[in-house]
Amino acid sequence: xxxxxxxxxxxxTFGEGPAAFRAVNDVSFAIEPGKSFGLVxxxxxxxxxxxxxxxxxxxxxxGDISIEGERVTQRRSLAQRARVQMVFQDPYGSLHPRxxxxxxxxxxxxxxxxxxRDRRVGEVLEQVGLPxxxxxxxxxxxxxxxxxRVAIARALILSPALLLLDEPTSALDVSxxxxxxxxxxxxxxxxxxxxxxxxxxxAVIAHMCDDIAVMREGRFVEVTDRHRLIAGSFENDxxxxxxxxx
Amino acid sequence: xxxxxxxxxxxxxxVRFRTLAGPIEAVRGVSFTLGREKLGIIGESGSxxxxxxxxxxxxxxxxxxxxxxxxQFEELDLRAASEKQMQAVRGKRIGMILQDPKYSLNxxxxxxxQIGEMARFHLKVSKREAEQRTLAMLEQVHIRDxxxxxxxxxxxxxxxxxxRVMIAMMLLSSPSMIIADEPTSALDVSxxxxxxxLLDELIVxxxxxxxxxxxxxxxxxxxxxxxxxxxxxxxxxxxxxxxxENAQHPYTIGLLNALxxxxxxxxxxxxxxxxxxxxxxxx
Numbered sequence: 001x002x003x004x005x006x007x008x009x010x011x012x013t014f015g016e017g018p019a020a021f022r023a024v025n026d027v028s029f030a031i032e033p034g035k036s037f038g039l040v041x042x043x044x045x046x047x048x049x050x051x052x053x054x055x056x057x058x059x060x061x062x063g064d065i066s067i068e069g070e071r072v073t074q075r076r077s078l079a080q081r082a083r084v085q086m087v088f089q090d091p092y093g094s095l096h097p098r099x100x101x102x103x104x105x106x107x108x109x110x111x112x113x114x115x116x117r118d119r120r121v122g123e124v125l126e127q128v129g130l131p132x133x134x135x136x137x138x139x140x141x142x143x144x145x146x147x148x149r150v151a152i153a154r155a156l157i158l159s160p161a162l163l164l165l166d167e168p169t170s171a172l173d174v175s176x177x178x179x180x181x182x183x184x185x186x187x188x189x190x191x192x193x194x195x196x197x198x199x200x201x202x203a204v205i206a207h208m209c210d211d212i213a214v215m216r217e218g219r220f221v222e223v224t225d226r227h228r229l230i231a232g233s234f235e236n237d238x239x240x241x242x243x244x245x246x
Numbered sequence: 247x248x249x250x251x252x253x254x255x256x257x258x259x260x261v262r263f264r265t266l267a268g269p270i271e272a273v274r275g276v277s278f279t280l281g282r283e284k285l286g287i288i289g290e291s292g293s294x295x296x297x298x299x300x301x302x303x304x305x306x307x308x309x310x311x312x313x314x315x316x317x318q319f320e321e322l323d324l325r326a327a328s329e330k331q332m333q334a335v336r337g338k339r340i341g342m343i344l345q346d347p348k349y350s351l352n353x354x355x356x357x358x359x360q361i362g363e364m365a366r367f368h369l370k371v372s373k374r375e376a377e378q379r380t381l382a383m384l385e386q387v388h389i390r391d392x393x394x395x396x397x398x399x400x401x402x403x404x405x406x407x408x409x410r411v412m413i414a415m416m417l418l419s420s421p422s423m424i425i426a427d428e429p430t431s432a433l434d435v436s437x438x439x440x441x442x443x444l445l446d447e448l449i450v451x452x453x454x455x456x457x458x459x460x461x462x463x464x465x466x467x468x469x470x471x472x473x474x475x476x477x478x479x480x481x482x483x484x485x486x487x488x489x490x491e492n493a494q495h496p497y498t499i500g501l502l503n504a505l506x507x508x509x510x511x512x513x514x515x516x517x518x519x520x521x522x523x524x525x526x527x528x529x
Contacts, residue, residue, distance in 0.1 A: 042434035144291075173290040173461065175518035178504035182514055200435060203464075207506035207515070230511055241436050243508065 002069040003030040004162050004194035005054065005084075010063035012049050012218075023049040024061075025218035031211075033068075033161070036188070036195040038209030040202060040242060046218040047198045051164045054196065055086050068161055082112055085155035089167035091147030095139040101125075101150050102135035108158050124153045128183060145176035152183065156191075165197045169204065181208060202243045206230055214239045253423050253455040254280040254302065257316035261297050264309050272297045272310075274479035280423065282453045284446075286470035286487060288463060288501075294479040295459045299425045302457075303342060304332050320422065338368040341416030345428040347408025351400040357411045358384075358396030361418060368419040383414040387444060406437035410444065417448055423455040430465070442469055463490070463505055475501075477524055497524055 012024040024046045031037040039047040053061045056076045065072050067083055088094040095104055105121045114120065125132060128149040139147055148168065155163055165184070169177040181204065187193060199205050205212055206229050214222045214236065222236040234240065261273035273294040278285075289295040301312050304324065317324040319340065322331065336342070344350040352360055361383060362376035371379065377396075384392035387410040400408060409429060416424055426445070430438040446469070449456050460466050466473055467490050475483040475498045483495040493499055503516035 042436060174463065174501055175290065175504045178506075178515035179517050181506065182517065185514065201506075202435075203506040203508050206508045206511065226511075230508055 004033040006030040006066045008064040012061045031194050034192045036209040038205035038212040039198045040205050041215035045215040047215050082158040084162045085160040086164040087151050087155050087168050090171050091151050124157045128153045144172050162194045252279040252281045255318040259314040261301050262311045280455045282455050284456045284470040286466035286473040287459045289476035293476040295476050338419045339421050341421040341424040343412050343426040343429045346432040347412050356397050361415045364415050364418050383418050387414045405433050409441050425457045427459045
């Protein structure tokens, strides 16, 4: 089976000469379609940078990235971009404060020249469990959880294959987090989506992901799976530290 | 440990805000006592947990109105205390540690100078004495090279180091009580445990009462002695941290079930069903 995403020997360096900083240092992984892959690590370990390279947000990286078997470079076609969508940590910061929800959701459709817009917006709102009347609201009239649903709707509206989830629930309360994680699981089941999830919370990662990579200083220190993570059978002390907090 | 001597007694505390849309009550009749213990206060955003902490320090904007049947800190009635008396309480007898040291430290003052300022202001010591006390305090919060850190500015220290500086600043005047409002939420997991260990070490050994405000159930469960669960401005349940598993109130149970857990994986997380009756005062 062609993996939904395959990353090989990814290296990302910021800066040049003696000040160069290697944020991602030779990272390789692949995710089968419909599966979730978790990246866990502390701030500055390079997990969001990996995501940035896959999303096409970074101008410079080395290595190979293939999305659904197709090699991509820094320059992406519209169609390639539509296959990978992103949900960010802070729903307060990632929605335009002066755009209604409808306008926010229409924007990707306009950029990608898709028709039948009204129906698509209605559909995607329903999928994320928001009532249709929310179309005419502004982000400040929504709660954090509702905003994150809008951010997920915006990512879904282009029918992507791969969703990049960058700490999607760490700004939310526990009870709201549960709702969003359940929604993400349901959507994955229904649409066969592939997830790359970045989080610092081991419990969230273990709940969501089939395979998990622990990152530190730009490298994978351990790649493991859910069962081993839950059972606590891993080789690296750093993984243990992140899992148990001691 | 003499934990029967209570430091703080609160009865029926209410915090109201006058707004254009009418009065809003953020804290609605909260009562509890704090001894020489680690008391966790848990709640979601907007539950009034931080407001409770700030009301004790009287650190609320003018539009806020604080009323209580009793708001007693040691011998002092906080309701009637003058602003001058409060200044002798804040930072000296009650310390406060906030979430993110990046914002709670003064960005244009070296960390040593800020800690020293506390000593000079509250303990009225000389400049030289303040510096010595600061260096000693930095060492006590396990900063390896106090001399170097003394001259650093807040943006030059890491989150964990910043929080150690905060703790050093708060402990300098030997307070009898500390309010820690989400002290580790901005920190990485590995640093978090170090800061908690440090708090534990310095607070237990000095018999300081700790009010630990957090949204993190797992952390409070393992760190605190006793937990208050707040919902919508009220305390819905008080329980020993070790017995949190046997919580009775549906809100507490709902929160616990909504939490993804490594030791008890579930396919679907329980979603909290909010019951309007939780808003009623009589339980």
